[in-house]
Amino acid sequence: MKILAISAALTAVLATGVAADTVVPSDVVYEDGAVAMSLSGKAGDAAAGEKIMNKGAGNCIACHQITSLDYLAFQGEIGPALDGAGDRWSEAELRGIVANAKVMFEGTMMPSFYRTEGFYRLGDAYTGKAHPGNPEPLLTAQQVEDVVAYLTTLTE
Amino acid sequence: MKNTFKLKTAFACVVAAGLASSAFADADTDKLVINGEIDIITTTVAPAHLENVDTIYSGWHFRSDETQAFQMDDFDNPGMIGVEKASENWDTVDGSEGKSCASCHGEAESMAGVRAVYPKYNEEKGKVTTLAMEVNNCRTERMGAEKWKYTGGTMTDMVALISSVSRGMPVNVAIDGPAQSTWEQGKELYYARTGQLELSCANCHEDSYGMMIRADHLSQGQINGFPTYRLKNTKLNSAHARFKGCVRDTRAETYNPGSDEFIALELYVASRGNGLSVEGPSVRN
Numbered sequence: 001m002k003i004l005a006i007s008a009a010l011t012a013v014l015a016t017g018v019a020a021d022t023v024v025p026s027d028v029v030y031e032d033g034a035v036a037m038s039l040s041g042k043a044g045d046a047a048a049g050e051k052i053m054n055k056g057a058g059n060c061i062a063c064h065q066i067t068s069l070d071y072l073a074f075q076g077e078i079g080p081a082l083d084g085a086g087d088r089w090s091e092a093e094l095r096g097i098v099a100n101a102k103v104m105f106e107g108t109m110m111p112s113f114y115r116t117e118g119f120y121r122l123g124d125a126y127t128g129k130a131h132p133g134n135p136e137p138l139l140t141a142q143q144v145e146d147v148v149a150y151l152t153t154l155t156e
Numbered sequence: 157m158k159n160t161f162k163l164k165t166a167f168a169c170v171v172a173a174g175l176a177s178s179a180f181a182d183a184d185t186d187k188l189v190i191n192g193e194i195d196i197i198t199t200t201v202a203p204a205h206l207e208n209v210d211t212i213y214s215g216w217h218f219r220s221d222e223t224q225a226f227q228m229d230d231f232d233n234p235g236m237i238g239v240e241k242a243s244e245n246w247d248t249v250d251g252s253e254g255k256s257c258a259s260c261h262g263e264a265e266s267m268a269g270v271r272a273v274y275p276k277y278n279e280e281k282g283k284v285t286t287l288a289m290e291v292n293n294c295r296t297e298r299m300g301a302e303k304w305k306y307t308g309g310t311m312t313d314m315v316a317l318i319s320s321v322s323r324g325m326p327v328n329v330a331i332d333g334p335a336q337s338t339w340e341q342g343k344e345l346y347y348a349r350t351g352q353l354e355l356s357c358a359n360c361h362e363d364s365y366g367m368m369i370r371a372d373h374l375s376q377g378q379i380n381g382f383p384t385y386r387l388k389n390t391k392l393n394s395a396h397a398r399f400k401g402c403v404r405d406t407r408a409e410t411y412n413p414g415s416d417e418f419i420a421l422e423l424y425v426a427s428r429g430n431g432l433s434v435e436g437p438s439v440r441n
Contacts, residue, residue, distance in 0.1 A: 062370040074371035078364050109363065111353045121350045121408045128404035135352055 022141045025099075025116045033104030034092040039114065039141035048143075049150025057138040058147060063110070066154065079110060084156040094151045098144050113139040113147075182366045183217035183375075188435075191230055194324040196433040203430040205331065208362055214432050215375035215384075218366070219440060223387065226439040235316055235385035235437025238309070238392045242317035245310065251301025260298065264317055271315075271322040271434050275423040277334040284338040284423055287315050288394065288414070306414035307397045316383045316392050319436035326433055327380050329426045342424025345417055351408025357425070360402075377402070378429040379422065381438030388441055395422055 021041020028035055038044075052058035054072050061069065063078035085094065097104050099114035116134040124131040139147065188196040198214035206212070216224060230236045246257045246264050261267065271287060278285040285293070288311050295301040304311040331339040349356045360369065361377030368374070383392040396413035399421055403410040411417040 059370070074368065076369045077367040078369055109355065109359045111355075119352055119354065120348060121403075123351050123404065123406075123408040123410070125407060126404055128400065128408075128410040130409040131352075138352065 025114050025137050028099055028114065030096055030100065030103045031092075034090065034096040035099055036092045036095075038145055039095070039099065040145050042142065042145065044142075044145030044147070044149025046146070046149040046153050049146035049148070052139065052143055052147050053150065058113070058143070060147070068154070082151065082154055084154060086152045086154040087156055089151075091148060091152055095144065095148045098139070098147050098151070111138060113137065114141070114144050183213040186217065186221075186224060188214070188216055188224070188227065190228060190323060196324055196435055197326060198432065198435075200431040203427065206428060208358075209376070209428075212378065212429060212432055213365075213376055214429075214435060214438075215378055215381055215440060216435065216438060218373045218375040223439060223441050226385075227435075233385070233437065233439055234390070235383065235392055235439060236320075238313035238383070238385070239317045239320050239437060242310075242313040245314060246317065251295065251299035253298065253300040255299045257294065260294070265321050267318045268321045269325060271319040271436070272325045272327050273329055275329060275335075275338075275419060275426060277330070277338075284335055284419055286414075286419055286422055287318060288396075289419075291315070291318075307394045309391065312383045312392045312394045312397075315394065316437040319383065319434055322434040323436070324433050326431050327426060327429045329423060329430060331423070331427045335423065338420045339423050339427060341417075342420035342422070342427075345421045346424055349406075350403060351406035353406045353408075355406040357402065357421075376428070377425065378432060379425050380429045380432040381435040381440070383436050384438045384440050386440050392437055395425070399425075 021038075023037065023039045023041075028039065050069070053060045053066065053069060060066075060082070061072060061075045063076040065075040065077065065081040065083075067081070067083050069075070089097065093104070097110075100112040101108050101110035102112055114137045116137050119135070122131045122135060123129060183199065185199075188198050190196060196214070196216075198216050200212055202209045202212045216227065226232050226234065243264060249256045249259070257264075274287045274290075275284050277283070278290075281293075288306055291311060291314050292303045292306075296303055304314070329335075346357045349359065357377060360374055365374045365376045379395045379398075382395040382398070384398070385392050394413065396418045399418055400410045400413060411421075
């Protein structure tokens with residue numbers, strides 16, 4: 001545990017609190033809507049990704065159904081069901097869709113989870129008050145990787 | 157499972173064709189008659205100015221049978237408690253002029269038809285005003301009394317009383333003439349994608365009505381039923397308070413109740429319901 005913590009600290013740029021290998025939202029490169037490289041420089045954790053589908057800033061099932069998560073009540077129907085998403089899309093495409101779905105699907109209702117610029121009347125989370133400057137992205141780089149790792153397991 | 161796109165290409169085609177105009181309109185087909193005598197038009201053909209919707213539905217259609225039932229009889233409608241409170245205020249003298257609403261208007265029933273045409277252009281003020289603004293206008297200018305808080309309980313109760321005597325009459329707000337520029341501003345606000353989630357009113361209430369967004373069954377976001385008693389917060393809610401909540405939920409900076417923006421938005425949203433009956437005070441969850 002301790003060793004892990006120390007090595008993590010060594011590879012992190014402490015001044016910004018962002019790991020050295022992390023690609024900041026404004027630097028993400030999209031190719032046909034896909035993003036080839038890990039945003040955090042690390043592999044994703046599918047189990048952690050599964051939790052984000054239900055909770056917090058992810059809350060993907062507000063809009064998407066996932067049969068294998070049918071123990072979670074109230075799955076939304078705004079977007080397509082994500083069953084088989086791991087067959088339909090490559091890992092790079094999934095990363096692009098989660099980071100900024102508006103590149104792959106122009107005008108989509110799906111929020112951009114790893115974008116920090118270009119908002120209109122940006123609020124401070126759900127307070128209804130203005131947010132000065134740019135916000136934190138909805139998901140961190142590692143959370144995006146976790147979600148992508150989870151989505152690749154959705155095969156039929 | 158509603159959507160299973162097997163092919164990426166098929167999916168891309170659907171996207172290109174524009175998912176925007178296809179909503180699964182599973183509004184139910186129940187009929188609303190209040191007290192066995194007031195027929196409410198809850199489904200009708202969309203007004204001509206609506207480009208992307210053919211049929212308009214009251215939010216009543218998207219609620220459960222239990223919630224719907226509250227509205228069928230005034231004895232079961234918790235919103236009528238606010239109407240009763242407002243009836244007392246209607247007759248209560250207040251302010252320096254020694255007047256009540258009744259002093260000038262007689263019975264509250266004299267307000268029949270008023271709710272159906274508001275918001276409306278007010279010549280004297282040179283702007284579109286809402287019912288709540290007119291109520292405060294009477295209080296300050298004619299009664300010499302204090303304003304009521306725009307979305308406060310006393311005001312919302314009064315708007316509910318004024319609505320209740322128009323129930324069954326079709327909403328018919330004017331969108332042309334001197335109201336047109338305000339209406340256009342409201343339309344722009346309706347389609348503007350706000351906040352970090354970048355969602356507009358239209359994303360949820362035009363493109364997605366009939367669908368579930370998590371536990372919520374999305375309606376068309378009509379305001380013919382306002383003020384609306386919500387089982388969730390157990391009080392009557394004004395349209396502007398609802399707008400504020402919806403905008404806040406996009407992680408946006410909201411507009412203030414009573415602001416020019418929300419007046420314009422209220423006019424525009426009301427006009428999307430032209431043809432539905434006035435239904436307030438309605439009951440929602």
